[in-house]
Amino acid sequence: MKPPSPPSLPLIGHIPAFRRDVLGLIIRSVREYGDVIRFKLGPHPIYLVNHPDAILHVLKKNAVNYDKDTRSTRFLRDIASESLLTSNGEAWRQRRQHLQPAFHRQAISGFESIMREEAEVLVRSWKNQSQVNASADLTTTTFSIVARSLFGSDVARSTLASLAAPIAQVLTEAFTRLGSLTGRKSRRFVSAMSQLNAVVDSVIAARTQAPDSPDLLELIRLGNPDPRAVHDESVSFLLAGHETTANALSWLLAYLAHHPDEQARCAQDPAALDRAFQESLRLSPPIWIIERHALGPDEISGYTIPQNASVAICTYTVHRHPDFWDAPDTFQPDRFLQPVPAAFIPFGLGPRVCIGKEFALMEARIIAGALLENFQFTPMSSTFPEAETGITLRIKNDLHLILKPRRP
Ligand code: HEM
Secondary structure, eight states, rough: OOOOOOOBBBBTBHHHHHHHHHHHHHHHHHHHSSSSSEEETEEEEEEEOHHHHHHHHIIIGGGGGGOSSSSSHHHHHHHHHHHHHTHHHHHHHHHHHHHHHHHHSSHHGGGGHHHHHHHHHHHHHHHTSSEEEEEHHHHHHHHHHHHHHOOTOOHHHHHHHHHHHHHHHHHHHHHHHHHHSSOOOOOOHHHHHHHHHHHHHHHHHHHHOOSSSOHHHHHHHOOOHEEEHHHHHHHHHHHHHHHHHHHHHHHHHHHHOOOHHHHHHEEEOOOHHHHHHHHHHHHHHSSSEEEEESSOEEEEETTEEEETOEEEEEEHHHTEEEEEEEOSOOOOOOOOGSOOOOOTTTTTOGGOOOOOHHHHHHHHHHHHHHHHHHHEESSSSSOOOOEEEEESSTTTOOOOOEEEESSO
């Protein structure tokens, strides 16, 4: 049996509705048609699954039937080529097995000093400002953290800046291409990619000549010394490891700026801050959609999933599923005092769960903790910011905040 499909236009199907307001479309559709829906993006059907049991089936129990040979991964492959983020099958398994130990909770404590230093740099730069573009500054901070963890803590600031600029450019361009019909690479994309590749190669070459303290790069090299593979894996970590965390932190600050009582509580109590971060990841998950490609036919909740189908999981709507969350649209961090429902998957699930989860959680705790210790945040506008669905879920037009010192 085919899953239900909301009304759509001939030939182009749901493309215009997706472009207009993809989150609104999915939210309305699951409310009206249930937890398995068939959308049509032109000739390509997409099967959306929204129930935690079905998600567990796709991402974990029957994960062997689903890989990441998807449209969005193909675009990422133009940037990060074959890497942990983009590979499949045995090639992926070997990479994951090799890199996993570096991301265990104990292992990442080696990166704590980098996170603390960068948090301090951010606090210092905010101390002489009364208004900030928090999204932009947090992107710089999280980028510096992942790049220094990867290439060594002594990477020069100028090198970080010359890596950050093309990375930002290729991310923006990749998303524009994802939304276009042809998916053609723009001249700007090609030029940003060659700039990025050149800087990454020169940083890697410099480390070959002078390796010192162990960093992620050394570990990547041990797994696969082929220079091309080392290059691609490095780019994939730069890509996967900063925008997500920057967005997660921006959303957290947005929620706290609009909930001053919670903000005051989080400034006093790290456990309250952890709960607020979870609640912010629930309402505004940076990876708002997870996509898979079905290697063979399957059945999900009684519906047929054909071979080669695209299957999508929208974490944003799963996290607001009314069967699993009371007052799903309201910011209530204390709901995380209760056991966490299965309908909470900000870092994914199963074998391809985010490898950087503990890294991101530690980073968020350190940065948000340092910011709350030093500042009180007030929003520039009483309206809560809107979400923008890019490769990650960004704050539309960035998060601008008014700062006051917490302890004058
Ligand atoms: C709040 C921050 C973050 C969020 C919300 C997040 C979310 C996710 C999600 C949902 C996935 C799974 C995607 C899928 O199943 O298709 C994923 C995968 C991944 N993440 Fe993260 N991530 C975050 C931070 C990080 C960091 C800091 C790093 C690296 C330092 C990282 C590296 C990766 C990599 C390499 C993968 C692919 C893993 C694989 O396929 O084996 N992430 N992330």
